[in-house]
Amino acid sequence: MDGPVGVSQCSIPPGSSFTYNFTIDQPGTYWYHSHERGQYPDGLRGPLIVHDSEDPHKDLYDEEIVLTLSDWYHDLMPALLKGFISIANPSGAEPVPQSALMNDTQNLNVKIEAGKTYLFRIINIGAFAAQYVWFEEHTMKVVEVDGVYTEPMDADMIYVTAAQRYSVLLTAKNDTSSNFAFVGSMDEDLFDTVPDSLNPNVTGWLVYDDTKDKPEPKEIDAFEPFDDFNLVPYDKETLLDKVDQSITLDLKMDNLNDGANYAFFNDVTYVPPKVPTLYSVLSTGSNATNPTVYGSNTNSFVLGHNEVIEIILNNDDPGKHPFHLHGHAFQVVERSEEEAGFYDATSTPTLPATPMRRDTILVRPNGFIRLRFKSDNPGVWLFHCHIEWHVTSGLIATMVEAPLEVQKQLDGKIPQDHLEVCQAQNMPTKGNAAGNSVDVLDLTSEPMPAGRIPAGFTARGIVALVFSCLAAFLGMGVIGWYGMKPIKTRTA
Numbered sequence: 001m002d003g004p005v006g007v008s009q010c011s012i013p014p015g016s017s018f019t020y021n022f023t024i025d026q027p028g029t030y031w032y033h034s035h036e037r038g039q040y041p042d043g044l045r046g047p048l049i050v051h052d053s054e055d056p057h058k059d060l061y062d063e064e065i066v067l068t069l070s071d072w073y074h075d076l077m078p079a080l081l082k083g084f085i086s087i088a089n090p091s092g093a094e095p096v097p098q099s100a101l102m103n104d105t106q107n108l109n110v111k112i113e114a115g116k117t118y119l120f121r122i123i124n125i126g127a128f129a130a131q132y133v134w135f136e137e138h139t140m141k142v143v144e145v146d147g148v149y150t151e152p153m154d155a156d157m158i159y160v161t162a163a164q165r166y167s168v169l170l171t172a173k174n175d176t177s178s179n180f181a182f183v184g185s186m187d188e189d190l191f192d193t194v195p196d197s198l199n200p201n202v203t204g205w206l207v208y209d210d211t212k213d214k215p216e217p218k219e220i221d222a223f224e225p226f227d228d229f230n231l232v233p234y235d236k237e238t239l240l241d242k243v244d245q246s247i248t249l250d251l252k253m254d255n256l257n258d259g260a261n262y263a264f265f266n267d268v269t270y271v272p273p274k275v276p277t278l279y280s281v282l283s284t285g286s287n288a289t290n291p292t293v294y295g296s297n298t299n300s301f302v303l304g305h306n307e308v309i310e311i312i313l314n315n316d317d318p319g320k321h322p323f324h325l326h327g328h329a330f331q332v333v334e335r336s337e338e339e340a341g342f343y344d345a346t347s348t349p350t351l352p353a354t355p356m357r358r359d360t361i362l363v364r365p366n367g368f369i370r371l372r373f374k375s376d377n378p379g380v381w382l383f384h385c386h387i388e389w390h391v392t393s394g395l396i397a398t399m400v401e402a403p404l405e406v407q408k409q410l411d412g413k414i415p416q417d418h419l420e421v422c423q424a425q426n427m428p429t430k431g432n433a434a435g436n437s438v439d440v441l442d443l444t445s446e447p448m449p450a451g452r453i454p455a456g457f458t459a460r461g462i463v464a465l466v467f468s469c470l471a472a473f474l475g476m477g478v479i480g481w482y483g484m485k486p487i488k489t490r491t492a
């Protein structure tokens, strides 16, 4: 019931209904959002907080405050997406938001009582921009990231990518003599061009006394965020050190022959299959362990059950990307600096003994990350960049985790209302990615991306080149011939 269209369900057509039935067993800071093309930035999203009577930090704070961060576009996503994936945008430049928001507004007032400690649950529900966040003259203590409790760690500034969550403790001062600004500042490195009119910042105030001034935030010299890699999970889960299955994903951006720019893992840009992948798992019997049935354009990997899985992601792109895995929090065992190049399998770095765990992690420009998790949660889980532009340009892989276990647990049963939304749109619910339930290894007519740009010159290109050269020589010849002619002088 994870929600991505084409993965665990069909889309829900207007006027129909669909029940998500799931057991809450993960406390922490989450959010819900549409996973269908471009819908969440237009507003189909919100925080989802799961309280925990056994929260190890519950005695450390008096109250909690939910603080969302987002990047606001004045135009709606359907129009923006049309322009983004287009021959008119061959470089794949992402639309730049018009403003940053906190709790869907600006100039946010947060009432604070002297001496109390607050738990701020900070969630970036934005489409694109990561934000630097700091509270003037107050130190944050990070105690949770992405639903994973951590050992408390001080931070003066945090960097929150799209989809990341941080719970931080903030202890109020003991006097009410002034109010303090806090700031979210969009990371402009992500933007291809920064319009002069853009104010990347959003300001809020810790209001100790609402009769007093709310000071403008002070300028800062540099962004120096705390490094989340150093966090230690509260449960001290040790490094998963024996890898059973290693998956390497090489990320790049490139053009296809429709002229638009797409995102690729291992030269494959994601295209949703005809049959949602979960339904292929449930209808292909013993073939469900064969990645072929999930199609050529879904970057599907079949994982064994209860094994240690490693994902190595090499970012062959000068951009920053926040990667998110459904269904698991992963250990971040290594994260390179930017420009480190691809992961070198012969390197022998010392890995952290109790690695930071979370479900969304930034990979730096032309750098790499190494993630590990135990495949103890049978299901179909996406691994994708959480920049909504890159989701729509195909930066998605599919983890088909323990498919035979999925068959056993679900006993082949898909809830009736889930089947109905597919039927209402004539979408098949059985068979492989091509909708073939007779020969599940035959992918004829599976959904395909635009074609490759041919290597070298095509026949048309060669003809065009020849005529361009001829025209150039002809033009130069005419200029020469004209220039060499004697200049006639007029005689009276």
Ligand SMILES: [Cu+2]
Binding pocket: 320, 321, 322, 385, 386, 387, 390, 395
């Ligand atoms: Cu991305």
